[in-house]
Amino acid sequence: MSHQNTCTRRGFMGGAAATGAGAFLRLGAPALAAITQAACGARDDGNAFAVLGADAARDLAAMAARILPTTDTPGASEAGVIHFIDQALGDAMADSLPFVLEQLEALDASVGGRFAALDAAAQDAALAGIEDGPFFSLVYMMTIFGFFSMSRYGGNRDHVGWKLIGFDGHHGAWQYPFGYYDAEAQRGDVDAG
Amino acid sequence: MPGKPSFPLDTPVDFVIVGSGSAGGILAKELSTAGFDVVILEQGPYRKAADFRHDELSVIFRDELLGGGTAASGQTFRHDADETAVRPRRQPAQYAQTVGGSSAHFTANFWRFRDIDFRERSALDSIAGTNFADWPITYDELEPYYTKVDWEIGVSGAPGPNDARRSKPFPLPPMPVKSSGVLMERGAKELGLTCQPEPHAILSQPFNGRAACINCGYCMFFGCEVGAKSSTLAAMIPLAEASGRCEIRAECAAYRVETDANGRASEVLYYDPDGNQRGQKAKAVILSANGVETPRLLLMSASARHPDGLANSSGFVGRNLMFNAHSVANGVFEEPLNDYKGVQVTRIIHDFYDADPARGFYGGGGLDARPLWSATPILHALEGMPPDVPSWGAAFKDEIAHNFTRQMSIVGSTTSLAQDRNNVTLDPESRDRWGRPAARITYRDHDDDLAMATFLQDHGMALLDAAGATKAWRRPVEPGTNSAHLLGTCRMGDDPATSVVNRDHRSHDVPNLFLCDGSSFVTSGRGQPTMTIMALAFRAADRIKAAAAANAI
Numbered sequence: 166m167s168h169q170n171t172c173t174r175r176g177f178m179g180g181a182a183a184t185g186a187g188a189f190l191r192l193g194a195p196a197l198a199a200i201t202q203a204a205c206g207a208r209d210d211g212n213a214f215a216v217l218g219a220d221a222a223r224d225l226a227a228m229a230a231r232i233l234p235t236t237d238t239p240g241a242s243e244a245g246v247i248h249f250i251d252q253a254l255g256d257a258m259a260d261s262l263p264f265v266l267e268q269l270e271a272l273d274a275s276v277g278g279r280f281a282a283l284d285a286a287a288q289d290a291a292l293a294g295i296e297d298g299p300f301f302s303l304v305y306m307m308t309i310f311g312f313f314s315m316s317r318y319g320g321n322r323d324h325v326g327w328k329l330i331g332f333d334g335h336h337g338a339w340q341y342p343f344g345y346y347d348a349e350a351q352r353g354d355v356d357a358g
Numbered sequence: 359m360p361g362k363p364s365f366p367l368d369t370p371v372d373f374v375i376v377g378s379g380s381a382g383g384i385l386a387k388e389l390s391t392a393g394f395d396v397v398i399l400e401q402g403p404y405r406k407a408a409d410f411r412h413d414e415l416s417v418i419f420r421d422e423l424l425g426g427g428t429a430a431s432g433q434t435f436r437h438d439a440d441e442t443a444v445r446p447r448r449q450p451a452q453y454a455q456t457v458g459g460s461s462a463h464f465t466a467n468f469w470r471f472r473d474i475d476f477r478e479r480s481a482l483d484s485i486a487g488t489n490f491a492d493w494p495i496t497y498d499e500l501e502p503y504y505t506k507v508d509w510e511i512g513v514s515g516a517p518g519p520n521d522a523r524r525s526k527p528f529p530l531p532p533m534p535v536k537s538s539g540v541l542m543e544r545g546a547k548e549l550g551l552t553c554q555p556e557p558h559a560i561l562s563q564p565f566n567g568r569a570a571c572i573n574c575g576y577c578m579f580f581g582c583e584v585g586a587k588s589s590t591l592a593a594m595i596p597l598a599e600a601s602g603r604c605e606i607r608a609e610c611a612a613y614r615v616e617t618d619a620n621g622r623a624s625e626v627l628y629y630d631p632d633g634n635q636r637g638q639k640a641k642a643v644i645l646s647a648n649g650v651e652t653p654r655l656l657l658m659s660a661s662a663r664h665p666d667g668l669a670n671s672s673g674f675v676g677r678n679l680m681f682n683a684h685s686v687a688n689g690v691f692e693e694p695l696n697d698y699k700g701v702q703v704t705r706i707i708h709d710f711y712d713a714d715p716a717r718g719f720y721g722g723g724g725l726d727a728r729p730l731w732s733a734t735p736i737l738h739a740l741e742g743m744p745p746d747v748p749s750w751g752a753a754f755k756d757e758i759a760h761n762f763t764r765q766m767s768i769v770g771s772t773t774s775l776a777q778d779r780n781n782v783t784l785d786p787e788s789r790d791r792w793g794r795p796a797a798r799i800t801y802r803d804h805d806d807d808l809a810m811a812t813f814l815q816d817h818g819m820a821l822l823d824a825a826g827a828t829k830a831w832r833r834p835v836e837p838g839t840n841s842a843h844l845l846g847t848c849r850m851g852d853d854p855a856t857s858v859v860n861r862d863h864r865s866h867d868v869p870n871l872f873l874c875d876g877s878s879f880v881t882s883g884r885g886q887p888t889m890t891i892m893a894l895a896f897r898a899a900d901r902i903k904a905a906a907a908a909n910a911i
Contacts, residue, residue: 232750240755257420289751296750305750306740313735314415329755330762332698332735334412337583338572343700344537344763345693 215255216262217247223281224269225250228301229308231288239325241308249311249320250304261303268300363395363605367638371395372906374626374640376612376655379459380888381875381895382646383590384510387597388899390604394906397605397638398598399628401425402455404608405462407592410581414734418579423463425455432788432796435839443785443798450799451650451782452842456581457608458591460648460842461888465578465702466559466587467726468513469886470504470893472522473497474712474722478881482713485720488804489678489776493880494852494861495897501525503893503900511588511892514562518554520708530562532704533571537695538766539705542727545821546707556703556726559588559888568592573700578733610636611792615643615659615668615871623668623871629792642870642911644902646895649679649844649876653782654797656848656873669865669873674858675848676783678776680882681841683803685770685811686730687818688742689827694763697729707821710814711884713773721810723772723884725818730767738762744831768821770814771885775804776846803837811835843887848877862901863894870911874898 214222229241229250241247254262272280276291283291295301311320313327321327327334342348365371372394375382382398390396402425413422421427427449428434434443435450454463474481476493484490505526507513514530532555535543543553560577561570571586585592598604609631616637618624623643630636645652653676659668667675707725714722731742739758742765743749747757785798803811812835822830851857854866863878865871876891883890905911 233755234752236752236755238755238759292750309736309739310415310419313739315413318415327735329759330735330738331694331696331759332762334698334735337412337574339575339699340573341534341700342537343573344695344697346537346540346691346695347535350535350540 214251216259217251217254220279220281221266221269222247222251224273224279225265225304227281227288228292228304229311231285231292232305232308233312234285238329241312243322244312244320244325245322246308246311246320249314249318250307252319253307253310258307264300265303272300361602362599363602365395365397365605365638367636370624370639370641371397372640373397373642373644374399374638375644375646376626377459377645377647377651377875378457378590378595378606379454379646379648379875380461380590380891381898382644383458383461383594383598384892384895385644385646385874385899385902386604387590387594388896389902390598390601392903393603395603396598397607397640399610399612399626399638400457400459400606400608401611402457402459402608404457404606405581407581407583407585410583412574412576412580414736418734418737421449423454423456423579423581424449424452426791430791432785432790434785434788434796434798436798436800437802437837439779439800443800445788446839448840450801450840451648451797451844452840453648453650453844456591457595457606458589461559461589462581462587462591463579464842464888467703467886468515468557468559468889469724469884470522470524471497471500471883471890472711475881475883476500478713482720485775485806487777489778489856491776491849491851491856491880494850497522500890500893500897503896504889506896507889507892510896511559511590511593512561512565512568513557513559513588515557516555518706518708519552520554520711528557530565532556533558533560533562533701535704536697536700538697538727538729539703541691541695541766541825542705542707542725542768542821545823545825548824549820551707551709551817551821553705553707556701556706558701560701561586561588566593571701575699575733578702611794612647612655613658613792613794615645615655617661617663617668617868621663621868623868633792642872642902644872644874646873646875649847649879650782650797650799652873652875652877653847654784657782657784658795664867669848669858669867669871671867672855672858674856676781677778678846678849679780679782679799679801680774680776680843680845680879681801681803681838682774682843682845682882682885682887683772683807683811683835683838684885685815685818685832685835687768687815687822687830687832688731688744689766689768689822689825689830690761690764691766691826692764692828695729695766696763697766698733698763702728702730702733710817717809717813719806719809720775721773721806723770723810723814724886725814725821726769726771728767728769729765730769732762732765735762738765744829745833746831768818770811770818772807772810772814773884774807774845774882776849776881777804782847801838808835808837843876843882843885845876845879845882845887848873849880850878851880862905863898864905872898872902
């Protein structure tokens with residue numbers, strides 16, 4: 166635990182701790198633990214952020230966490246979506262990195278500070294102002310990809326995304342019946358017609 | 359088993375076949391096992407079953423099997439000829455670049471055409487502004503080859519009340535009904551419509567030494583990792599290779615068919631895997647590259663003798679592109695369907711197959727029940743949400759989580775009318791990753807096709823409601839911008855002025871050049887063309903073998 170705390174304060178969360186970790190702390194203890202664990206895991210596995218600096222990573226993680234927020238069920242933070250985004254911007258979507266960094270600066274400027282430092286309501290309001298633009302659209306796509314793609318791309322940690330929706334996609338084969346209605350028909354409870 | 363042949367470039371091989379997909383794979387198997395030497399040029403890599411992965415991001419959203427999407431293909435799209443075509447994010451002509459072609463990644467819905475599809479122009483009337491025409495062959499002529507497809511590749515199904523006659527039963531029983539099929543049956547019963555089992559080019563039981571389907575759910579867009587999908591990769595290519603007379607050159611992209619002083623096809627020029635220009639001499643050439651790539655290659659083969667492209671004295675090369683129009687109705691139900699498991703479709707409705715003048719427009723089609731958007735998670739989140747749900751935030755997340763296992767769609771697929779305005783041409787600017795001029799797709803569905811799609815969507819909504827959906831929704835039918843059904847662009851016909859190949863798939867202009875794939879279609883059928891492409895290929899192989907035996911190639 167102490168190792169994780171150290172990691173939290175000096176690594177992924179270091180800047181936030183210094184400038185006010187409010188946004189992250191408001192996510193609640195479980196979410197925070199998940200993020201830090203994810204970040205530590207990434208670091209411990211030698212997977213430091215490939216291309217993102219701490220500020221950019223915090224902003225993007227915060228955006229992803231509003232698109233798929235942590236509620237009574239896990240969201241983008243628990244799935245480690247930021248690690249997907251970092252990997253993608255260093256690899257398949259590398260062309261988009263300059264655009265993303267430029268847009269993050271513009272976003273920060275528009276809110277008069279770091280986006281990540283705002284509270285959730287203020288973040289939502291800021292995102293509502295840009296939701297029809299290409300930047301939001303890109304981060305949105307990356308968030309969905311990071312939440313639901315195979316874990317080897319950096320996100321969907323422990324299959325959080327798949328478990329949320331009831332998708333057992335990591336299994337390869339299935340036996341009938343699959344669902345309620347075909348089971349019902351198979352049992353002959355109803356006349357399927 | 360004989361060793362793998364390696365034919366010299368300068369010695370004419372019996373046949374060069376461009377493309378290893380639904381048609382090319384069958385022609386290669388038929389001709390090589392009949393004793394002919396065959397070289398297949400396939401622009402995609404040689405993936406085997408074990409290479410296919412359940413990687414939605416890569417396969418669906420990064421176009422892994424499509425060769426990298428428009429960034430690599432350079433394909434451009436416009437609705438109308440007065441627009442400048444642009445490269446869209448989603449590839450307009452969707453076909454797999456891999457050995458086995460699109461038969462490796464298709465959903466494997468597998469309908470035969472019926473009598474009417476071959477003679478509908480005569481049965482109805484001409485339609486102004488279209489090239490609506492009869493086929494030069496009939497269902498009766500093709501029926502033995504449909505049956506041959508059933509038994510050669512392995513098809514699962516059961517006869518339906520609306521089916522065309524068949525000379526032999528299905529070799530394999532249908533796939534068991536899923537919840538989406540049960541629910542559509544309930545709705546159909548309520549509305550007085552008729553459901554029937556969906557035929558599949560997927561093995562419901564072991565067949566010819568191949569394993570049966572394991573219900574993994576990754577049929578649509580994906581390759582089958584157990585070889586249960588009856589692609590040419592699984593069913594035909596191994597037999598072609600076992601003949602010892604078929605050499606598959608993967609990652610080899612044809613860019614020109616050369617003709618000699620006698621006007622005969624003599625050589626196919628291509629880029630090898632290292633990008634070097636090569637030429638394979640041949641006694642005869644078969645293009646089975648699909649309904650976009652076949653006309654594109656003919657257009658790229660223009661010469662002084664053939665200024666408008668090879669085999670194009672009619673001007674019909676690239677014209678009459680048909681996509682099959684589609685529409686979707688979506689519903690959510692109380693209990694989990696878990697429809698992401700197993701094949702996509704298990705029940706269909708063919709009550710609207712025939713055209714009906716009382717509708718006020720031409721067209722016919724079919725309905726099927728399937729998970730569609732809820733087959734895979736990313737597709738579900740990006741495409742599968744009802745329009746009244748916020749696109750991000752807690753309510754969005756809750757909706758995804760609730761609906762994924764409870765959602766299904768009813769898909770309508772329809773006829774497309776052949777029109778001059780819908781075509782494949784060479785883009786004047788855009789090039790593909792090999793430097794070849796990219797395909798430019800110009801396409802706007804005929805109003806009747808869109809009306810038919812909407813008509814089917816109305817029935818889809820009614821079916822969902824009758825089946826007890828707690829919520830149902832749709833988006834308006836709009837002109838299509840992409841398709842995996844690429845039909846009609848080198849149509850067959852008896853008249854060289856209005857067709858590109860004759861009834862034996864031989865080019866009217868170049869006697870030893872054969873074209874066989876979706877481009878050969880005269881009409882589009884009702885939305886599932888692959889069975890007919892394969893039947894045509896078996897028939898073409900017989901015609902070509904007969905011509906060779908008569909020394910008439």
